[in-house]
Amino acid sequence: MTAEPRSVNSRAWERYGSHRLRAGTTARPIPDTIAWGFGSAGPGTAVLGPLTGRRVLELGCGTGRYAAHLACHHHAHVTGVESSPAQYERAVAAYGAVPNLTLVRADAVDYLQQAGPFDVIISVHGALCFTPPALLLPGVFQALRPGGLLAASVLHTNYLGEGPLQVVAPSPQRLQVTGHAPDTVYRWVLTPDLWRQLLAEHGLIVTAIDRIDATAENDPTSCRLIRATHGRRDQR
Numbered sequence: 001m002t003a004e005p006r007s008v009n010s011r012a013w014e015r016y017g018s019h020r021l022r023a024g025t026t027a028r029p030i031p032d033t034i035a036w037g038f039g040s041a042g043p044g045t046a047v048l049g050p051l052t053g054r055r056v057l058e059l060g061c062g063t064g065r066y067a068a069h070l071a072c073h074h075h076a077h078v079t080g081v082e083s084s085p086a087q088y089e090r091a092v093a094a095y096g097a098v099p100n101l102t103l104v105r106a107d108a109v110d111y112l113q114q115a116g117p118f119d120v121i122i123s124v125h126g127a128l129c130f131t132p133p134a135l136l137l138p139g140v141f142q143a144l145r146p147g148g149l150l151a152a153s154v155l156h157t158n159y160l161g162e163g164p165l166q167v168v169a170p171s172p173q174r175l176q177v178t179g180h181a182p183d184t185v186y187r188w189v190l191t192p193d194l195w196r197q198l199l200a201e202h203g204l205i206v207t208a209i210d211r212i213d214a215t216a217e218n219d220p221t222s223c224r225l226i227r228a229t230h231g232r233r234d235q236r
Ligand SMILES: C[S@@+](CC[C@H](N)C(=O)[O-])C[C@H]1O[C@@H](n2cnc3c(N)ncnc32)[C@H](O)[C@@H]1O
Pocket: 009, 013, 014, 059, 060, 061, 062, 063, 064, 065, 066, 081, 082, 083, 084, 087, 106, 107, 108, 109, 123, 124, 125, 126, 127, 130, 131
């Protein structure tokens, strides 16, 4: 069950990135904040605390826009990890020259085994929700310094209003690609209680879960921004 969603996701994100590359990658401005929701920023970058000089890792950085934001506007030392070659190519083309930003093409599960320690790890609808938690979370614990912060946005209800699962399993979700038929990706869309439990099992203590609803009228899409701190090993 776990291998199949990962390969479906890899192929879908590669198709997505390739479509976008063919459409022409244009250098875009670095965003002013992190939008944790869909069509809604939520609490922005402030939730990450002071970032100057901090080591920050983004898991599944896509085009690298938020990694570039943290390096450029907050003077953090940022690494963005992206598994799709096409998405990575887009990131390098757009933000490869940003000081204090390192872009790495790797699967987050593999990268976390040999990286760190980081003060902050973020996932903005990134690897955390597209990867089996049992594979990813041990690496997050290992790569985060004690007391360090994990901040991850995840889907809670999709555009149809379909809600989170109470079991640890991926669900198929639509991936919209402009000018093409929608693709399918597997996301872990779980209840906040289940995320809290899963993270605690991996030494990550949830401190806050923010609700971020879509702002468009009649759009039931809702996200959650989960913040957790790296606990000591004897708290696991
Ligand atoms: C929805 S995009 C988000 C990109 C970026 N965080 C943003 O908000 O602009 C998800 C990205 O995560 C990447 N991804 C998914 N699973 C990953 C994994 N296990 N390791 C590295 N990247 C991953 C995908 O290839 C895709 O580019």
